[in-house]
Amino acid sequence: MSTELIHPENPVEQFLRSDRIPHIWCPGCGIGTTVNCFTRALIDSKANLDKLAIVSGIGCTGRVAGYLDLDSFHTTHGRAIPFATGLKLANPDLSVVVYSGDGDLFAIGGNHFIHAARRNVDIKVVCVNNLVYAMTGGQTGPTTPGSVVTATNPYGTFEPSFNLPQLAEAAGAVYVARWTTFHVRQLARSMYEMFQKKGFSFIEVLSPCPTLYQRRNKMGDGLDTMKSYKEKSKKRDGAPTSEVPLTRDGEIVVGKFVDRERPDYLTLMKAQFQASLGERYQEPEMHSGCEFEQSEIDGGTICQ
Amino acid sequence: MKADPKGVLTGTHFMDGDHACCEGALAGGARFAAGYPITPSTEIVERFSSRIPVVGGVFIQMEDELAASITLQGAVWGGAKAFTVTSGPGFSLMMEHIGYAAMTETPCVFVDVQRGGPSTGLPTLPAQGDMMQARWGSHGDYEMIALCPNSPQECFDLTIRAFNLAEQFRTPVMFMMDECVGHMTEKVVIPPAEEIEVTPRRITSRKPGDFQLFEPCADQVPDMVEAGQGYHFHVTGLTHSENGYPSMTVKSQEKLVKRLCSKIRDNFDKISLNEETDLENADVAVVAYGITSRVAMRAIRIVRERGFKVNNRKIRVGMYRLITPWPFPDERIHALAGRIRGFVVPELNLGQMCREVQRAAGGHAVTIPVPHAGGTVHDPETIVAAILEAAK
Amino acid sequence: MAKGAVEIIIERCKGCGFCVEFCPTKVLALSPAFNAKGYHAPHVVASDKCSGCDLCGMFCPDFAIHGWREKKASA
Incomplete structure (x- = not known):
């Protein structure tokens, strides 16, 4: 019997709007790789796909929502988190995932990120961090490290950048991890763990942007970046988040940094009302x- | 369907417009509000935050108006009727999300209790300077529904209507109050729940796989679903086809954007609600809305009491009150222009709706604006003077 | 004897080379042939080495390849 006829389908396939594939992402971009990991986590966690909603902002990663066969929302620039907040609070039965990029979540949407983490709204946030505004042509973003060339810093960046795990922990996230698109198994595992958590959970995934970040900085293509992730990454579960900032060429600390319990927004809200109103x-x-x-x-x- | 009794505070009350708006929202089915404090609108969500835990719903105070205006839309797709409340500076921040609601056909209500502007302006004092912003504030082409109450009773009644229109036409509705109406305290009668008509969401009866989220029904409005029902639908602010997927072509753009406009324009008769007083044989029609309509009534009475004449005949003046300034009643204003001498348009801005009146009049009657920069209401005498001029 | 196999959807491939580079048993190489969009998709050069681990499928950003372990019944 021919194996071609009975072989299993690619596990990602059942989650895709296959009529929309191929996607718009460039050769060597890692966003699709994170989608693979995400779908493996959905399989492992036996998620009810009818009760799972995905919310994206604007940008390359913002397009993830449109490719996944779920209830999906491609919102406005920076506002995926507040949209997700409304969705979750109106229907707590939904598992709500925000999937967006570093510029969307931490520049224009930065205020919403810290406040949702503070409130501990039960949403899962995946940030694909390619260190640059890619969709608009490679401008400096809030995570762009120093001493790189971008479309808006043609003489090199000089602004300090965010250390996202530290920001997330300080703001109140109950789960904080960082991986790269090289760490596919670990990322899938981390996403699985995120689905088990109740509360504001955050995973940063470093991803190549060969077209608008690596190319301008003579860092090669997507594959070169993947190799550099392999070389430069150091797994340190539980590392203090203050010790994991990213630099242009330095070590990339990956791992699970925060895994703690805090009552989520709706739990706190109901407890307060019940105490006051009986x-x-x-x-x-x-x-x-x-x-x-x-x-x-x-x-x-x-x-x- | 009838209102859910849990949200209806039946009885005769003495309350201000802000509080009446909140009660209207609750009676109209709102169970979710996202807000950010701003004078003079805050009392609406303050009351909502006090009432909602015993009615059954959620109020969340967001970090800014950008957040509030999209959080409510998330709640709508989660199945709630939802609204937000703001005033000028916050309304400016919400503009992108009014466009998002128009584009994604998300039924929701934005309440703007207008104060003096531009910028921080007059936080505690009235104006009507956001009327054009309500219509045109977000980028691109879309049509808008807006309502203007002129009393606390109307703040209650018309808020219900705002929610009903939002659901019927799957569109954002602007509820344009002003500081005077918001802070004015009068009798408000809230009827029993069984006397309040509430429009439910247009939830499709079709099954997943047989339903497209942006496929219009005969009235040009698509039916809807909410998240979590197995439809696996997609919503985007990008130009999209009827299945919701991005489709950034000239053809898709024309089809979608024209429908977003025509679903409002072609249903004008179901949306528009304006009040005509003594216009049958009028020489002059005062066109006014919100608090200014009440000042204008005083001016009309003064004209009658003093017996002003033109060509030895008493000036006959009536009122056309805009309750739904948007969509603007072009045809009715045009018809009136054919048989009156002039329109007088007092408003608490330096000339907004008067331009619409002038445009719709098409040169068949004179239009005399009575501008006011805001901070207080008009001196009725300024309106009286304009009526006399229009009657010449 | 191979324990696994891969399937490649050539027309989805954008030729990034992730699957080739990170295949633990070096089953794949980029084909000299072009697909319709002008990319070099991978092809199998050492089928007997495939363990069916599906790391290629995990890495592939274009959903163009995946691997599976052969079941004994169909071997």
């Missing part, structure tokens, strides 16, 4: 749709 407190009931007989009005289904 039996008067009503659990949120959001249903806005029709519970009654449906009829046709103007061709649409509006309820009477």
Whole structure:
């Protein structure tokens, strides 16, 4: 019997909107690699895909939502986290994942990131960090390290950059990890762990941007970057996040840095209301749709 | 369907417009609000935060208006009826998300209690300077629905209507109050829940696989689903095709954007609600909205009491009150222009809706603006003077 | 005897070379042939070495390759 006929399908396939593939990402870009890891984590965690929503902002990573066969939202630039907050609070049965880039989440969306972490809203945030604004042509971002050339720092960057795990921990995230697109098994495992956590969880994934970061800095292509991840990464689970900043050519500390328990937003909210209001407190009931007989009005289904 | 009794505070109350707006939202089915404090609107969400734990819902105070205006949309896709509340500076920050709501056809309500601007302006004092911003504030082409209450009672009644219109047409609705109406305290009658009509979400009866989130029904409005129902749908602010996927072509752009406009324009009669008083044989029509409509009524009474005449005949003046300034009632204003001498348009700005009146009048009647930079209401005498001029 | 196999969707490939580089048993090489978009997709050069670990599938950013372990029944 031919193995071609009975071989298993690529595990990622069942999660893709296959009519939208091939995707728009460049050769050697790592975003697709993170998607593989994400789907393996979904399989391992036996996630109910009908109750899983993915929210992206704007940018290259912002396009992830459009390729995954889930309830998916491609929102405005920087606002994936507050959108996800509303989605989660209105329907706590949903598992809500924010999947976006470093510029989207930490420059224009930085304020929302720290506040959602502070509130400990139960959302999972995956940041694909390619160290640059890629979709718009390679401008400096909040994670761009010093001494690299970008479209807006043609003479070299000089602004200090964010150390994302430290920022996430300081703001209150209950789970903080960093991997690169070289660490596919570890990343998939980390995403699995993230799904087991209740509360604001954060994974940073370093990813090549051969077109707009590596090329300008004569760092080679995507494969060269993957090799450099392999060489320069050092796994240090539990490392103090203050010790893991990224530099242009230095060591990349990867691992799980934070895994702690804090009551999430809705838990705190309900506890407070129950303490203050006792039996008067009503659990949120959001249903806005029709519970009654449906009829046709103007061709649409509006309820009477 | 009828309002959920849990959200309806039936009875006769003495409350201000801000509080009445909150009660209207609750009666209209709002169970989620995201806000950011800003005078003179904050009382609406303060009341909501106090009421919602016993009604059953969520209020969250966000870190800024950018967040509030998109958090509410996340909640809508999670199944809630949701709104946010702000004033000028916050309204400016919300503009991108009003466009997102228009593009993604997310039913929701933005309440703007207008204060003096530009910029920080007059935080505690009234104005009506955001009327054009409500219509045109976000980039690109779209049509808008806006309502303007002129009393606390209308703050209650029309907030329900705002939610109903949002659901019926899958569109953001602007609720344009002003500081005077927001802080004015009057009698507000809240009827029993069974007397309040509430429009439910247009949830499709089609099954996953047989449903497209942006495929219009006969009224040009698509039905909807919420997250978590197995539809695996996609929502994007990019130009998209009926299945929701990005489709950035000239053809898709034309099809989508034209429908976003025509679904409002072609349903004008179902949306528009404006009030005509004594216009049958009028020489002059005062066109006003919000608090200014009440000042204008005073001016109209003064004209009648003093018996002003033109050509030995008493000036006959009536009022056209814009309750839904957007979509603008072009045809009605044009028809009136054919049989009156002039329009008088007092407003607490230096000339916004008067331009619409002038445009719709098409040169068939004179339009006399009565501008006011805001901070207080008009002196009725300025409106009286304009009426006399228009009657000449 | 190979314990695993890979499938390659040539037209999805953008030729990044991740699968070739990181295959633990060096089963793959970039083909000299071009696909329709002008990229060199991988091809199998040492099929007997494939363990079916699917690391290629994990790395591939274009969802163009994956591996699986052969079941004894079909070997």
